[in-house]
Amino acid sequence: MTHTLHRVGTVESLRGDxxxxxxPSKDINHExxxxxxxxxxxICRANHCVTLGDCRGGNEFYQGSQEAVLENVEDRAVVTxxxxxxxxxxxxxxxxxxxxxxxxxxxxxLTDHVEKCCHEAGLKPHTVEHSLGxxxxxxxxxxxxxxxxxxxxxxxxxxxNFIYEMVEKVRKGSISAEQAAQELFKPCMCGIFxxxxxAKLIKALVA
Amino acid sequence: xxxxxxxxxxxxxxISRCPVAAIKKEDTLVHIDLDECVECGVCKRSRVCPKSAxxxxxxxxxxxxxxxxSDVLTVAVESQISGRGTEEMKTNEVTGRFKDGWVxxxxxxxxxxxxxxxxxxxxxxxAVAKENVEFEKQNPVTSMMSNPQTGMFKEELLNxxxxxxxxEFVIPIEKTDVMLRLIQDVAKEIHTVFSLDICSKVAADxxxxxxxILEKMGIWFSPNTKINVGLGRPLFQGN
Numbered sequence: 487m488t489h490t491l492h493r494v495g496t497v498e499s500l501r502g503d504x505x506x507x508x509x510p511s512k513d514i515n516h517e518x519x520x521x522x523x524x525x526x527x528x529i530c531r532a533n534h535c536v537t538l539g540d541c542r543g544g545n546e547f548y549q550g551s552q553e554a555v556l557e558n559v560e561d562r563a564v565v566t567x568x569x570x571x572x573x574x575x576x577x578x579x580x581x582x583x584x585x586x587x588x589x590x591x592x593x594x595x596l597t598d599h600v601e602k603c604c605h606e607a608g609l610k611p612h613t614v615e616h617s618l619g620x621x622x623x624x625x626x627x628x629x630x631x632x633x634x635x636x637x638x639x640x641x642x643x644x645x646x647n648f649i650y651e652m653v654e655k656v657r658k659g660s661i662s663a664e665q666a667a668q669e670l671f672k673p674c675m676c677g678i679f680x681x682x683x684x685a686k687l688i689k690a691l692v693a
Numbered sequence: 694x695x696x697x698x699x700x701x702x703x704x705x706x707x708i709s710r711c712p713v714a715a716i717k718k719e720d721t722l723v724h725i726d727l728d729e730c731v732e733c734g735v736c737k738r739s740r741v742c743p744k745s746a747x748x749x750x751x752x753x754x755x756x757x758x759x760x761x762x763s764d765v766l767t768v769a770v771e772s773q774i775s776g777r778g779t780e781e782m783k784t785n786e787v788t789g790r791f792k793d794g795w796v797x798x799x800x801x802x803x804x805x806x807x808x809x810x811x812x813x814x815x816x817x818x819x820a821v822a823k824e825n826v827e828f829e830k831q832n833p834v835t836s837m838m839s840n841p842q843t844g845m846f847k848e849e850l851l852n853x854x855x856x857x858x859x860x861e862f863v864i865p866i867e868k869t870d871v872m873l874r875l876i877q878d879v880a881k882e883i884h885t886v887f888s889l890d891i892c893s894k895v896a897a898d899x900x901x902x903x904x905x906i907l908e909k910m911g912i913w914f915s916p917n918t919k920i921n922v923g924l925g926r927p928l929f930q931g932n
Contacts, residue, residue, distance in 0.1 A: 489804060491919040492888045500917050511784035511925065512831075544766060548738065562768075582924060590784040590925035597918040604922055612923035613785040614901045615797070615892035617915035618873070621880035622887050626807045633805065641765045642806040642856055643735050647709040673710065673735050675765045 489640020490594035490678065492617045494633045495687075497596065503638070503683045504569040505594040506530060506578060508587070515588060516561050522587040523559045529585065530567035533578040538567040539677015547672040555677070568680040572603055579607035635687050639674040648673070656692050663688040694725055694736060700746035707747060710739045712856060713808045731808055731856045732759035734766070755849045758811075761833060762855035778859045779831045782892045785921055789929030791894050796869055796903045799890040800860040800876065809885040811837070812851040814858045817887070818844030820879035821860065824872055829861035866893070869906045892919075 490505045508526040510519035527538050531552070539545040539555060541564040546552045559565060569575045575593070582591055593600050597614075604611055620627060627633060628646045635649050636642070652666035661669075667684035671677070696707075696716075703723045708716045715729035716736060725736075737747040752760055761767050781799065782791055791797045800817055803809030814834065822828075822844035828835040839847045864872055869891070876889065891914075893903040907914050 489801065489888065491890060491915065491917060492801075492805065493917060497916055507783065509780065509783055511780055511787045514784070514787050515926065541765065542768070579922070586926075587924070588926035590780075590786065590921060592783050592919055592921050594917065594919045596916055597920070598916075600918065600920050604920070609922045609924070610899075611895050611920045613782045613791055613892055613894050613921040614904075615782050615890055615919040616901075616903070616907070617917070618889040618891060618907070619913055619915065620805070620886050620888055621877065622883050622885055623807075624886055626886060627805070637805050640804070642712050642804060642808075643733065643765060645710055645712040645714075645735070646806060647711070647714060651709045673739060675738075 489637065491615050492637055492640065493594070494630060494637045499634065499683065499687065500596050501599070502570045502686065503595065503680050504572070504575045505566060505678055506569065506575070507564065507566045507592045508589050509564040510562065510589050512562070518561065519589060520559050520561045520563070522589050523563050523565045524556050525585065525587060526582070526589070527556050527559070527565050527567065529581050530578055533581065534569070534574045535567035535578070536570050536680055536682045537671065537677050538565070539675070540565050541676040544675045545671070545677035548675060566676050566678045568678060570680065570682040572599060576603045576606045579603055579609060583608055631687070631691055635670065635684055638679045638684060639676075640678065641676065643673040643675060644670050644679060645673070653688055653691050656688055663692070694730055694732060694734070695748050695750045696723060696725055697746045697748050698722070700744040702744055704743065706741045706743070707736045707739070710736050710741055712806060729854065730759070731763040731854055732756070733763035733856055734760070755853055758837065758850060758853050759855055762858050779829055779861060781861060782919070782921055784925055785894065786923045787925040787927060787929055789931050791863060791892060793894055793932040794866055795863045795893070796866050797861070797863050797892040798872060801857055801888040801890065802860065803855060803857040803885055804888045805886070807886045808854055808856050809858060810851070811846055811853050811855065811858065813883040813885050814860065815844065815846040815851060816883055817876070817879050818846070818860055820844070820875055821862070821872065824864070824868060824875065826862040826864060832859060832861045834858045834860060866902055866906070869903060870910060873910065873912060
């Protein structure tokens with residue numbers, strides 16, 4: 487999840503990719519945090535999140551359903567949701583401010599837009615983290631258009647070869663881009679892989 | 694991870710699921726290259742094997758660090774959270790970890806998706822340690838060092854391969870320039886990739902302290918960021 491700031495893509499593509507994460511802090515406010523984390527997920531769902539997940543317990547594929555993800559949240563969990571538009575992002579931020587859960591909330595996305603959404607929701611950025619890109623033997627990385635999909639799982643659980651396989655299936659017409667995106671979501675245990683954006687990226691790849 | 698050859702029908706369905714391409718098909722045999730495997734568990738969790746032939750073997754030290762650093766569902770003892778990092782800036786409003794006048798640096802070795810041997814992690818750690826950084830104690834990577842002052846790792850870990858290993862530390866903001874140049878230099882000496890992060894607490898006037906330095910240095914930074922919106926309580930009392 488640290489990797490949410492490293493999501494690769496064009497500015498246009500990133501306009502449809504917002505990640506909201508909620509977590510307690512060890513020994514400060516983690517005791518009794520589970521119901522608040524559950525509430526966070528419910529707020530995200532009410533505000534039309536694309537995906538949701540629990541980095542500690544696993545995504546809905548692993549746990550069986552979204553309801554199971556919600557039920558099994560523990561005190562030390564880190565929970566996430568993705569959104570595909572700023573209106574819903576502002577909506578969730580406003581509600582989180584109103585409900586004052588007392589847990590840390592982190593929003594990833596295009597900086598200027600997140601700052602604008604913060605302002606609209608009555609929030610002020612406290613700490614900001616930037617990506618300075620990828621260094622080292624970067625020849626080992628896949629092409630940018632594949633990296634744009636792969637980096638939506640910061641833990642690299644979505645294999646590059648799996649992405650190629652799904653793209654090829656879409657190209658051949660055996661599955662839709664949306665179905666491919668759902669398949670690619672499954673290994674991302676945090677549930678932070680934005681299926682809506684993935685489907686759009688796959689469609690652009692096969693066009 | 695291993696493949697039970699008595700059950701495997703060599704369909705090859707699992708091959709594409711491996712994030713580090715450690716599952717290979719040779720003639721009619723599908724097997725896992727254990728030297729390349731990072732023990733992330735993705736292949737088994739995918740439930741793609743029609744014969745349930747993927748089996749987790751018992752891991753013993755030092756191989757256990759592959760799972761710790763690669764399987765997202767493994768909880769680290771030091772941080773008590775899943776994932777390979779720490780709370781870092783995500784809870785800064787309550788921990789006060791990154792204070793005014795300081796910046797946080799994270800070097801996410803092996804990411805995205807390339808993986809890393811620990812000897813490359815050591816190479817970068819030893820380079821930045823020359824600037825007297827204090828590596829984050831809650832990060833499991835720090836506990837793998839034989840000497841956190843020098844960035845040297847325990848020898849038995851050096852050839853272990855992991856999906857990622859994050860070096861985390863804070864530095865006075867005036868050292869940012871020197872540190873980033875040093876990181877750029879050592880990046881030329883490794884056989885993997887890393888993603889580089891920098892963070893700081895937003896100033897009273899709303900500006901982002903590290904952003905000014907990056908602009909002055911002419912260093913590229915992403916148009917997207919991660920922003921802590923300050924909702925955690927109780928707020929850290931201090932600067």
